[in-house]
Amino acid sequence: MRIAVIGGYAPSLINFRGPLLARMVALGHEVHGLAPAHVPDVGPQLEALGADYHRIPLSRRGMNPLADIGALLHIKQALQRIRPDMVLSYTFKPVVYGSLAARMVWVGERKRVYAMITGLGYAFTEEPAGLRRRILFNVAKGMYRSGINACDGIIFQNPDDENFFQRLGVVPERVATTVVGGSGVDLDHYAVAPLPQETVFLCLSRLLKSKGVGLFAEAAARLKARHPGAVFRLAGPLESGGDAVTPDEIAAWRRDGALEVLDPVDDVRPLLAGASVYVLPSHYREGVPRSILEAMSMGRAVVTTDAPGCRETVEPGLNGFLVPPRDVESLTQAMERFILDPALARTLGAASRARAEARFDVNRVNDAILAFMGLLPGGPGAEPGREAGAGAEA
Known part of the structure; x- marks a missing residue:
């Protein structure tokens, strides 16, 4: 299967999603990582994992409608070139524009779109107070609703965010959800170290x-x-x-x-x-x-x-x-x-x-994600309208 993974920050494809991409490649899938250009270039690191890198013009911050519409169209063009069978997006703008772009490319086709909510950030930090915060809250909520409506399944990293989105009415009933243990952690890389003498x-x-x-x-x-x-x-x-x-x-x-x-x-x-x-x-x-x-x-x-x-x-x-x-x-x-x-x-x-x-073992977390997406051998995947594997790693 050909899979596109879209992020808003290029190093995160290595630092946060690297083990997941490597696992996809090991399972025999063709993997493409999409993110804005970054210095130094992460392309060689992705290639070392067995994945291809595609640069997209996407600003992590700000709400410039013209720039964001341009980013949506560039993501659409990139997906038209890659022709993936499945798209997984994570962080705010990729979830919105990546999911919408995938559906624009796949009109009438039964291909699958997933999004990972890796935290809700400043816009949802507290009850919105003041006109500016209320506007930001409602704009972000509307954008999330649009992106998630284009998805088949949503992966949350904690149950609070899943419950919060469901209370807001952002997740349609037909969209399956699951909760996993964050991005997981590489237990071998972060090995136990002796404690210092002082506090x-x-x-x-x-x-x-x-x-x-x-x-x-x-x-x-x-x-x-x-x-x-x-x-x-x-x-x-x-x-x-x-x-x-x-x-x-x-x-x-x-x-x-x-x-x-x-x-x-x-x-x-x-x-x-x-x-x-x-x-x-x-x-x-x-x-x-x-x-x-x-x-x-x-x-x-x-x-x-x-x-x-x-x-x-x-x-x-x-x-x-x-x-x-x-x-x-x-x-x-x-x-x-x-x-x-x-x-x-x-x-x-x-x-x-x-x-x-x-x-929080990264291998268990990634297998929970892949099973939800139907990418493990014999895995059932997420059927529309069904909660698949909720709480698997929470």
Whole structure:
């Protein structure tokens, strides 16, 4: 079968979907990855997996109608050249425009379209307040409805998003749905590492306010004053827009000295190996945060929020702690437990690894996706109007 996989960010075809694409190729399918151009070019890496790379002009951010219509037409042209039997899109714009383009190419044909919802992001972070947020919410909802209406099946990464979309009326009854364990994690690549001697807290995140990095900085300042020997580290890329942490805020954190702000890295494993506890106080609508899964796989205890996507990773008291979103006092108290009782990091970290093995192994997650799409030998696939494999990895 010829399969087109459409993403909004070229490196994600390798970093997040690479094992899935490789598994498709190993099963004998012809795989084509579509994403915007990126420097450095990911084409050679996709070719090494056995897949072809096609560049599409698609902006990840912004709502420029003319540019987005142009992107839709370019995706349609690319699909006309590839002539796939199946399309899988993930992230917001590819789900909308990739699914619509596939149906435009396949008018009257019984070929299949799937979408993966990898988190709902800023537009759905909270109840829309203010005119601008209400407009953004309703535009995003309408666009999702249009894209999903062109699909045969939807893959969610957590049950909260599935329930939320069904309450909004975005998913027609005829469209099958399933829930899987995020993008999964490569348990061999993210192997267990010995814990450091000191108590080290690490947050890996894009520097966005909705990811809770400001809350982490405030908790670090409070705890550093009480426990000078504790270490707090933050690493991640700068972002732009109203939700972004500003360079002035980062400079202030560095001057205060409680928080080590590091440059983003390509390989997070050394940073995770140097940490004893992983912290992500996000109130962003996550799918299942990949960084938490990587930390769990390496045997790290987790402190995160009782919010969609994040709550899937932690059983409170077993492998970490859940705190209310935007609650810096609760976050501080949860982190302080590891300073007062350093043995917790070892006990809860071992449970994190066991939970990653049981629920988030990338091979199991990918097989759940492929079975839903009917791509495993003997797999039933998703029949229209039927929920196929719901909760398989959630």
